[in-house]
Amino acid sequence: MKIGISLFLLVMIFACNQVSENKPTATPETDKDVFMERGQEITAEVFTALASTLRKKLKEGGVSAAVQYCNLAALPIVDSLSEIHNAKIRRATLNERNPANRSNADELKILNEYQNAKTMGSILESKVLVDGESVLYYQPIMINNFCLQCHGVIGKDIAEIDYTVIKELYPGDKAVGYKDGELRGIWSIRFDNSN
Ligand code: HEC
Structure with a gap:
């Protein structure tokens, strides 16, 4: 039992070291797999950070507090x-809900590719692309049932009263009317080797 716990800790320490390592040593051309893995680790970590606080706030004060x-x-x-x-x-x-998250020209291209692939019935997968000294990682973000209370149909999934709070904070909000399973956006990560 003790050995099991020590082994677990050892694996965790090793895994944490890997995550906190600052820069991948791989060159963009050769090691796309390294960046694919790092991209997946990072999005999982950011998603967990966002989702856990969101769930906590929803529980404490409902949609308007969480928003x-x-x-x-x-x-x-x-x-x-x-x-x-x-x-x-x-x-x-x-x-976009927050104008800071509006796609740039490169992201727009990727979003359109994912949207087309989805229409064709394909499974959407993460991508790694090389752009000069930088490596770009993209991953689709899909809508599920949990998201609908803030991104679904107003008056059906989102209470009108909650939407007034959203609209106050985000007057130009476009991030509503989604259905379960739709493409909501992408994670977009730029690893810059010249850093
Ligand atoms: C409690 C309400 C709430 C829930 C639930 C929620 N969101 Fe959001 N979402 C927001 C708010 C508010 C923003 C704007 C955040 C900001 O200002 O950066 C946002 C922004 C986003 C963005 C960034 C793009 C943009 O439009 O600004 C994505 C992508 C996103 N949400 C996806 C999701 C997904 C996927 C889920 C479900 C797993 C989800 N959201 C659940 C309220 C919510």
Whole structure:
């Protein structure tokens, strides 16, 4: 039993070291797999950070409290994890709630590719692309039932009263009307080798 616990701790320490290592040593051309893995680790970590606080706030004060919290905390959480990982981490979408998350030209292309693939019935997979000195990692973000209370249909999934709070914080909000299983956006990570 003791050995089991020590072994577990050892594995955890090893895994944590890997995560906190600042920069992959691989060169972009040769080691796409390394970046694929790092991208997946980072998005999982950022998602957990966002989702756990969101669930906590929802439980404490409902949708309006959670939305107000997101308004203050979502970007700082993503930014601080960007710093830890020495990478630029973003969430990008065609239908933004926060204007800072509107897709740039490269992200727009990827979002359209994913949307087309989805229409064709394909499974959407993460991508690693090389852009000069940088490596770009993209991963689709899908809508599930939990998301609908803030991104679904107003008056059906989102209570009208909650939407007034959203609209106050995000007057140009476009991130509503989604259905379960739809593409909501992408994780977009830039690993910059010249850093
Ligand atoms: C409690 C309400 C709430 C829930 C539940 C919620 N979101 Fe959001 N979402 C927000 C708010 C508020 C923002 C704007 C955050 C900001 O200011 O950066 C946002 C932003 C986003 C963004 C960034 C793009 C944009 O439009 O600004 C993505 C992607 C996203 N949400 C996906 C999801 C997904 C996927 C789920 C379900 C797993 C989900 N959200 C659940 C409230 C919510």
